[in-house]
Every structure is written in structure tokens, then in C-alpha cells.
Amino acid sequence: PLRGKASSAVRASAGPAGMPSVAHREVARAVAGEAEARLGDRLLPSAVPADVAEFRNGDGTALGSLDVRRGAPGSSIDFMLQSSLHCKVPNGAIDITSLFINLNASTDAPHFVMEFIQGSPTSMVVLLDLLPRKDLALHPEYIEKYYGNTEADKQRKIIEELPQARPYLSPSLFVRSAFSPTAVFFTIDCGQGGESVLEEIVHGHLASVVKGLLQIWLGTCAGDTSEVDEGEREIMVKRDRTVRSKSIEVDLTANLPRMFGPDVSGRVIAEIRKAFGVEEA
Amino acid sequence: PLRGKASSAVRASAGPAGMPSVAHREVARAVAGEAEARLGDRLLPSAVPADVAEFRNGDGTALGSLDVRRGAPGSSIDFMLQSSLHCKVPNGAIDITSLFINLNASTDAPHFVMEFIQGSPTSMVVLLDLLPRKDLALHPEYIEKYYGNTEADKQRKIIEELPQARPYLSPSLFVRSAFSPTAVFFTIDCGQGGESVLEEIVHGHLASVVKGLLQIWLGTCAGDTSEVDEGEREIMVKRDRTVRSKSIEVDLTANLPRMFGPDVSGRVIAEIRKAFGVEEA
Numbered sequence: 001p002l003r004g005k006a007s008s009a010v011r012a013s014a015g016p017a018g019m020p021s022v023a024h025r026e027v028a029r030a031v032a033g034e035a036e037a038r039l040g041d042r043l044l045p046s047a048v049p050a051d052v053a054e055f056r057n058g059d060g061t062a063l064g065s066l067d068v069r070r071g072a073p074g075s076s077i078d079f080m081l082q083s084s085l086h087c088k089v090p091n092g093a094i095d096i097t098s099l100f101i102n103l104n105a106s107t108d109a110p111h112f113v114m115e116f117i118q119g120s121p122t123s124m125v126v127l128l129d130l131l132p133r134k135d136l137a138l139h140p141e142y143i144e145k146y147y148g149n150t151e152a153d154k155q156r157k158i159i160e161e162l163p164q165a166r167p168y169l170s171p172s173l174f175v176r177s178a179f180s181p182t183a184v185f186f187t188i189d190c191g192q193g194g195e196s197v198l199e200e201i202v203h204g205h206l207a208s209v210v211k212g213l214l215q216i217w218l219g220t221c222a223g224d225t226s227e228v229d230e231g232e233r234e235i236m237v238k239r240d241r242t243v244r245s246k247s248i249e250v251d252l253t254a255n256l257p258r259m260f261g262p263d264v265s266g267r268v269i270a271e272i273r274k275a276f277g278v279e280e281a
Numbered sequence: 282p283l284r285g286k287a288s289s290a291v292r293a294s295a296g297p298a299g300m301p302s303v304a305h306r307e308v309a310r311a312v313a314g315e316a317e318a319r320l321g322d323r324l325l326p327s328a329v330p331a332d333v334a335e336f337r338n339g340d341g342t343a344l345g346s347l348d349v350r351r352g353a354p355g356s357s358i359d360f361m362l363q364s365s366l367h368c369k370v371p372n373g374a375i376d377i378t379s380l381f382i383n384l385n386a387s388t389d390a391p392h393f394v395m396e397f398i399q400g401s402p403t404s405m406v407v408l409l410d411l412l413p414r415k416d417l418a419l420h421p422e423y424i425e426k427y428y429g430n431t432e433a434d435k436q437r438k439i440i441e442e443l444p445q446a447r448p449y450l451s452p453s454l455f456v457r458s459a460f461s462p463t464a465v466f467f468t469i470d471c472g473q474g475g476e477s478v479l480e481e482i483v484h485g486h487l488a489s490v491v492k493g494l495l496q497i498w499l500g501t502c503a504g505d506t507s508e509v510d511e512g513e514r515e516i517m518v519k520r521d522r523t524v525r526s527k528s529i530e531v532d533l534t535a536n537l538p539r540m541f542g543p544d545v546s547g548r549v550i551a552e553i554r555k556a557f558g559v560e561e562a
Contacts, residue, residue, distance in 0.1 A: 132418075135416030135418075135419065135520070136455070136458035136459075137413075137416075137455070137458055137459040137520055137523060137524050138416065138516065138519065138520045138523055140455055140523060140527060143454050143455055143458060147454050148454055153454065167448045167450075169448075173424050173428050173429055173434065173462040173463065174417075174418075174421055174424055174462075176462035177417035177418055177424060177461075177462045178417075178418040180458075181454040181455075181457035181458045182454065235419065238419065239416070239418055239419045242418060242419055242421060243418050246421060
């Protein structure tokens with residue numbers, strides 16, 4: 001029934017019919033809406049086939065949505081990608097919401113990355129970063145410009161100071177290496193009976209931090225117009241491609257097929273590869 | 282009275298007369314001894330003036346030692362640097378012990394970095410890493426070779442699993458960016474009355490982890506003979522220099538003058554700059 005439906009009409013972060021409401025998904029939707037409003041016509045309309053804009057597995061226990069908007073020609077936006085997954089598991093459900101806004105090679109400013117992974121009603125993992133595009137140890141001035149002067153670390157500290165938060169360390173050594181020194185990587189665990197506490201944190205501290213980082217990104221990164229040196233651009237393009245390929249490998253090819261089976265997940269991953277501009281390995 | 286004394290006779294990690302015994306200093310000495318034994322004649326004799334090999338402030342409340350051995354010509358060792366500081370403060374003392382073994386540009390293998398900072402009898406900060414020399418997000422094969430295949434993360438986990446350990450985050454965004462994804466960065470806090478617990482951890486888990494990482498470094502890094510591409514070498518040399526300059530800035534020029542006054546700290550820092558091959562800014 002979804003085929004033929006204009007994918008641009010789908011609010012990817014809201015998810016398809018049947019996708020339950022989760023506090024973090026509401027926050028993601030608000031943030032994506034704010035980004036779209038601010039980026040305006042720098043974003044082209046949605047360009048995802050309807051059977052990828054919304055998808056589900058055979059028995060309907062897994063639902064997903066994907067929306068990709070490319071940047072307009074002449075803008076510094078490469079793409080904005082939103083996705084939402086809901087997957088029933090024996091003792092509950094997993095809900096994953098992602099928002100990536102990537103810049104193109106006209107700038108070396110960081111990408112915006114947001115991912116919420118909620119595995120129970122009382123706990124979730126938050127990944128939130130201005131993803132660096134240069135080797136930070138070689139470029140202290142880049143750290144200063146995008147992470148020091150912007151006071152991005154103050155946002156991270158808001159979550160760090162929550163008694164329910166503890167640092168999250170990805171099992172992937174690559175993921176650990178790719179993120180910035182101010183990345184907000186935390187597990188928030190509110191313990192038994194903590195459903196409403198988690199909701200309060202998500203709508204309160206977390207929403208505030210996400211919006212704070214989006215403002216930094218919109219102000220300092222999305223509008224950056226400094227020239228990128230030709231040689232540095234080549235390295236940056238290769239670096240971006242490596243990070244994107246690895247993130248597909250770690251995030252998607254490892255998990256989506258289990259949730260949606262090979263056909264659906266193949267279609268979805270192909271669309272994400274297209275947005276990321278990376279070929280299948 | 283120290284002038285004229287052969288500095289090679291000084292065990293820097295033991296520290297000068299009057300430097301109190303601390304468990305972590307004993308571990309550092311053992312590890313440095315193991316490294317020296319294994320590296321053998323790849324290390325030249327000590328080459329530090331006597332008034333830098335041991336130093337103290339005017340009223341004797343701060344004591345320090347520094348030992349630098351350069352790598353022998355034709356070896357891949359750049360230098361091995363050990364230092365030990367003891368500084369009385371109003372409510373106790375701070376003890377800092379460092380061991381850096383740096384490789385030269387004949388290899389891109391990681392350096393060995395170890396630093397213990399003990400600010401009370403019951404708590405300390407541990408920094409321990411195979412310090413990467415390439416942009417890890419651009420070189421996943423480097424992560425694989427030195428951090429994945431070596432199972433360095435298993436060593437990190439030994440400390441992570443201690444109930445007394447919590448992740449340490451440097452206030453310096455640069456320091457956070459320079460270290461590897463398996464860096465052992467922890468505060469170990471044994472709480473009131475925990476003096477003997479801390480000693481046990483230092484002589485037990487911590488000593489084991491330091492030795493484990495040294496074995497990995499000796500086996501995989503110190504003997505690495507793979508060719509470094511000319512263009513990559515140039516970037517690596519610049520990267521090494523940036524990391525070294527920044528670490529002097531963050532670690533030493535911010536702290537040593539407070540402990541030892543400008544004259545002594547100037548002499549010591551100049552000697553470290555010489556070892557690091559970096560000019561004063």
C-alpha cells in the first residue's frame with residue numbers, strides 16, 4: 001500500500017503507521033524540523049523511493065523509515081538523512097532514531113551526527129557529535145575553531161553531570177577514533193521504574209543539548225565559507241568516504257538484515273550508500 | 282653537589298634522594314628497566330646534565346628527576362624519557378611519574394606513553410597508551426594492525442572493570458584527540474582508608490596492564506620494519522611534532538614553573554624540548 005505514496009510527504013522521524021511514540025523520537029523530529037527550517041532551500045525535496053521511505057519486515061515486528069534530502073547545487077550541504085527504526089524483541093523493543101547532516105567538500109567543517117538507541121523503557125544510548133573531517137592531532141587550530149571556541153564541551157558536560165549518565169564506549173575501535181573530543185557519548189540508565197525519569201531527561205536535558213549543538217553546527221559549520229586547500233580536500237574526501245563506509249559496516253550491515261531480512265535491508269542500505277556516495281565494498 | 286655526577290648512574294624513575302617511595306614509582310621503575318633490558322644497545326647512554334638529571338626547588342619541597350636516552354643510530358628508537366616529580370602541597374603531596382618511548386620516522390608504529398599522577402595516598406590518574414602516529418579515521422588498517430590485532434583493548438578493560446576506576450577525560454581537547462581508542466585513561470579512587478587497596482591495585486592489576494602493553498609495544502611497534510611512504514612520512518613528522526609541542530604546553534609549561542620556579546623548570550623543559558626535537562614557540 002505504500003508504493004506510489006510521495007515519499008516527501010512522509011515525516012521520517014515520525015515513522016510509519018504503527019511506530020510507537022517514544023520521547024527521543026519526538027525530540028529528533030523537532031530537531032530535524034528546526035534544521036530543515038533553518039537550512040530552507042539549501043535542501044532539495046526528499047528523494048527516496050516509497051518502499052524505502054517506509055519499510056517493514058514480513059511479520060510486521062520491525063518497522064522503519066528513511067528520508068534523504070540532498071543539498072541544493074551551490075550549497076555546502078551534501079545531504080540530510082533521517083531514519084527511525086522500531087523492532088520488537090522477545091522482552092520489549094529497540095527504537096533507533098538517527099539524524100545525519102553532512103557537508104560537501106566545499107568546506108572542511110564538521111558534520112552533524114545524532115543517534116539515539118533505546119533498548120528498554122528506562123535506558124538509552126546517546127551519540128551526538130560535530131563529526132570532525134580532519135586529523136585533529138595534526139590540526140590543533142581545527143579543534144580550537146570548531147570545538148574550543150564554540151564551547152561544544154559545555155553541552156557534553158550537561159549530560160555528563162546527570163547521575164543517570166555514564167560514558168558510552170563503542171565496541172568498534174574505528175567508531176571510537178572517528179568522533180570528536182567533545183562527542184556526547186553516554187548511556188543513560190534510569191533503573192527499574194525509571195520510565196518517567198528517562199522521559200523527563202529526554203525532553204529536558206537531552207533536548208536542550210541536542211538543540212544547543214545544532215545551533216553551534218548551524219552557526220559555525222553549515223555556513224562556513226573558508227577555503228579548503230586542494231591537497232587537503234583530497235585527503236578530506238578520502239577520510240569522509242572511509243568514515244561513511246565504516247559507519248555503514250558497523251551500524252547497518254551488521255544489524256539491519258537481522259531486523260528486516262536481506263531484501264528490505266538490502267534496499268535500504270543501497271539507498272543510504274547512494275546518499276553517502278560510497279559503493280558497495 | 283650533583284654537578285659532575287654521571288647522570289647515567291641515576292635511576293630517574295627512582296628519583297633523587299628524599300623522593301619518597303610510592304607504589305606507582307616502583308612499577309614505573311620495573312617497567313623502564315624491562316624496556317631498557319629488551320631494547321639493549323638500541324639505546325645510547327644517558328645524556329642529561331647532572332642539574333637536570335636531578336633537580337629541586339629552593340626550599341626542597343619539590344624534587345624531580347629526568348633521564349633521556351637517545352636511540353642508537355640505525356635503530357628505530359628516537360628516545361626514551363623517564364621522569365619523576367614529587368611536590369609537597371598544603372594537604373599532602375603530588376607524585377608524577379612518566380615514561381615515554383618514542384620511535385623515529387623510520388617507522389609509523391605507535392609510541393609508548395605511560396604517566397601516573399598521584400594526588401593523594403588513595404587516588405591517582407593513569408594515562409597509558411600506544412600513541413598513534415597516523416590519522417586513525419583515514420587509516421582503519423592502522424587501527425587493525427596496532428590496536429585490533431594486538432588486542433590492546435583487553436588490557437584497557439582490566440582497569441575499566443575495577444570498581445575503583447572511572448574514565449578520565451583530560452580537560453585538554455587536544456590531549457583527548459591525540460590518544461588511541463584503546464588508551465587506558467582512568468582515575469582510580471579507593472576512597473577514605475583505601476591506601477592499601479590502591480597499593481594492591483598498583484602492584485597487581487596496574488602493573489600487569491603496563492607490562493602487557495609494553496610487551497605489545499616491544500613486540501609489534503619497537504621492531505616494526507614496514508616501509509613508510511615518503512609523503513606519509515612528511516605528514517607523520519609534522520604530526521609528531523605537533524603532538525610533542527602540545528604535550529609540553531599542556532603538561533609542562535603549565536605546571537613545572539609553579540612547582541620548581543622559572544630557572545629550574547626552564548632548564549628541565551629545555552632538555553625535554555631537545556629530546557622531543559621541538560623548538561620553543
